[in-house]
Amino acid sequence: MGTIQIRDVPDDTERTLKARAEREGKSLTAYVRDLLSEEAATPTLDEVMAKIADDEPVPYDPEFVRETLREGRR
Structure with missing residues (x-):
């Protein structure tokens, strides 16, 4: 595991985080x-x-969409 050290944290911020x-x-x-x-x-x-x-484009066929919607409403 790595280590991170943070300097110059405002007092209010430190108090809030501690609380x-x-x-x-x-x-x-x-x-x-965390x-x-x-x-x-x-x-x-x-x-x-x-x-x-980077994702492969999804082909769009308006007729396929209309047919799918019709089938879903039956």
Whole structure:
């Protein structure tokens, strides 16, 4: 596992994070580690758009769509 050290965190920010960690029964380190893991697991809009751009296009046939809708309404 890697190590990240953050300097110059504003006092208000540190107090808020400590209070939130305490409410969840976690250490500040565990709480911030969970926040960072959640952030890293959530793709950015640019990452999502790049994934969409890399996907193979889906062919669009209007008649197929109409027929599918008709069949679904029966």
